[in-house]
Amino acid sequence: MDFSHILNYKNFRLTTLLAVFLFFSSINSFAETPLTVPPHSETAAHNEATPAAEEKFDPTVTILEHISDTHSWHLFGHTAIALPVILFTPNGLDVFLSSKLVNEHHEAVAYNSGKNTYLNEEEHIKILAADGEIDEAASAHVYDFSITKNVAAMFIAVIVILLVFTKVASAYKTRAGKAPKGLQSFAEPFIIFVRDDIARPNIGYKYEKFMPLLLTIFFFIWFNNLLGLIPIFPGGANVTGNIAFTLVLSAIVLVVVNLNGNKYYWSHIFKPDVPFWLLPIMWVVEIIGIFSKPFALMIRLFANITAGHIIILSLVSLIFIFKSLAIAPVSVAFVLFMSVLELLVAFLQAFIFTMLTALFIGTAVEEHHH
Amino acid sequence: MDLVTPSIGLVFWTLISFLILLVLLKKLAWKPVLTAIHDRELSIEDALNKAEIAREEIATLTNQNESLLKQARAERDEILKQAKTLKDQIVAEAKASAQAEGNKMIEKAKTEINNQKMAALSEVKNQVATLSLEIAEKVLRNQFADKQAQEGLVTQLLNDVKLN
Structure with a gap:
């Protein structure tokens, strides 16, 4: 038609x-x-006006709270795991537990470490001046290297990955030449999948050099994705849905791709087959291309995982928006469906990230064919 | 826009974690695992190739066996055939020789019988002659004893003879 x-x-x-x-x-x-709209101040104002009244449920605040990074790991009710806060301030390095920044009601309070007075404002640690007001000039020079919830969750993922794959590797040693068994037979198809379906077709015969990187990227993203889907303690952090995490991974991809670029790759960028007067435009386009490829990787992973978390949290929030238990079965059914879908997405995004990394490496190390 | 502002802490820790993970996994996991998988694939391929070769060998052996069997069968048939002809020949020969021998013996026997018969006959002839002579002598003696009769006879005989 x-x-x-x-x-x-x-x-x-x-x-x-x-x-x-x-x-x-x-x-x-x-x-x-x-x-x-700063949600905290709104609820604070609301609390001041009617302190006895029940807190009004705002799904946006709750959801954004859940998908963003925090300085303490909230478990349930008023129980949270205190995580170390590490700050580089104009007055020197400062390390203390995040529990110092909250009172027993889980409200942010000022803490004087001896070097500075800190206040956790919306998960940004600010320095308070002597008059109790936030010192914006000093706060701008606070570099926050805290072990936040996301960092802790990532460490857990790293430990899990190390445990799993050292065990798998030892199985290969003890069962050399034999058929895989147990954890080994779980891991092997994925390792072979990365090798035969991701690395080999995209990179070509030079694939072996990049296998450790691709495998590490694949399993690091996948395990973090899966841990993010677990709603209780060891999981629940939105690590792969955090822009900092995806930024680092794509920056690594950017560096690896361009360090391994051969003369054909660079000549394609600086001496493309176009009339000479087009060259300056092509340079701009190609150099933007160098950065836009990893940038797309960064945004894709971040957006997919964050969107998944937001959808699941929104569905759960329905119960509290309607303030009715009757809506719960519907919510639970949808959350279940979304969780299963997210399991697929967790694998798919790890796969796509690794696949595109292999593809970019492939274009960089490809021999000339024209 | 907190959501899309990367925090320096997480960037730093992610970088550290990823690099440590990459180095550790490369040493502890990926190298041994990939080598093991590669080795196993090679050994499987090798084993498959060997099996193929063995299969071919078996096929050639079977062929050889079959041809040997065929040859053996042909040889057996040949031997049987030869044996049969030999047997027939021997039997025929035996028959012939037996026949000849028999004939010979029969001939011999016949000659012997003839000889014996001849001997017996000559004996009998001799005896008969002797006896005849004796009888004749006796008869003659008896006859000549009666002179009258003799003369009568001679006269009669002379009468019978008609001189023509």
């Missing part, structure tokens, strides 16, 4: 453009509202 006459209809085209524009602008405003 030919729809071109619809698109050629001038009036309709204008309307469509307007509709699309309005659609995006409305999404923007929807997305910005919860971010621009």
Whole structure:
């Protein structure tokens, strides 16, 4: 069927453009509202006005709280694991537990370490001046290297991965030449999958050099994704849905790809087959291309995992929005469905990230074919 | 926009964790695992190739066996055939020789019988002659004793003979 006459209809085209524009602008405003309004101060104000009244449930605050990084690991109720706060301040290094920054009611309180007075404002540690006000100038020079919830969860994932794969490796030693068994037979198909379906077809015969990197990226992302899906303690952190995490991984990909780029790769960027007067434009385009590829990796993983967490949390939030237990079965059913889907996404995103990494490496080490 | 602002702490710790994980896994896991998988694949391929070769060998052996068997069968048939002809020949020969021998013996016997018969006959002839002579002598003696009769006879005989 030919729809071109619809698109050629001038009036309709204008309307469509307007509709699309309005659609995006409305999404923007929807997305910005919860971010621009400081939720903490709102609830604080609300509490001051009617201290006895029940706290009003705001799903946006709850969801953003759950998917963002925190300085303490909330377990249940008023129980949280205190994590170390490590700060480089103008007055020197400061290390203390995050429990110092909250009182018994889990509210942020000021803490004087001897070097500075700190306050945890929206998970940003700020320095308080002598008058009790936030010293923005000093706070700008606070470099926060705390072991946050995400860092701790990532460490747990690292330990799990190390335990699993050292055990797998030892199984290969004790059962040399034999068929895989147990944990080994679980890991082997994935290792072979990364080798035969990701590395070999995309990189070619030089694949062996990049296997450790690809395998590490694959399992690091996958295990972190899976741990993020577990709602209770060892999991629950949105590690792979944090932009810092994906930024580091894609930066590593960027470095590896460009360090391994051969002369064909660089000549394709700096001496493409175009008329000479196009060269400056091509340089710009190609150099943007170098960075846009890992950038897409970063955004893809971050957006996919964060979106999954947001959907699941939104479905759970329905129960509290409607303040009715009747909605719970519906929520639980949808959450179950989404969780299963997220299990797939967890694998898929690890796969896609590794796959594209292999593809980018492949273009960098590819021999000339023209 | 907290959500899309990477925090320096997490960037730092992710980088450290990833690099440590990469180095440790490369040493402890990926190298031995990939080598083991590679070695196993090689050994499996090797074993498969060997099996293929063995299968071919068996096939050639079977072929050889079959041809040997065929040959042996042919040889057996040949031997049997030869034996049969030999037997027939021997039997025929035996028969012939037996026949000849028999004939010879029969001939011999016949000659012997003839000889014996001849001997016996000559004996009998001799005896008969002797006896005849004796009888004749006796008869003659008896006859000649009666002179009258003799003369009468001679006269009669002379009468019978008609001189023509």
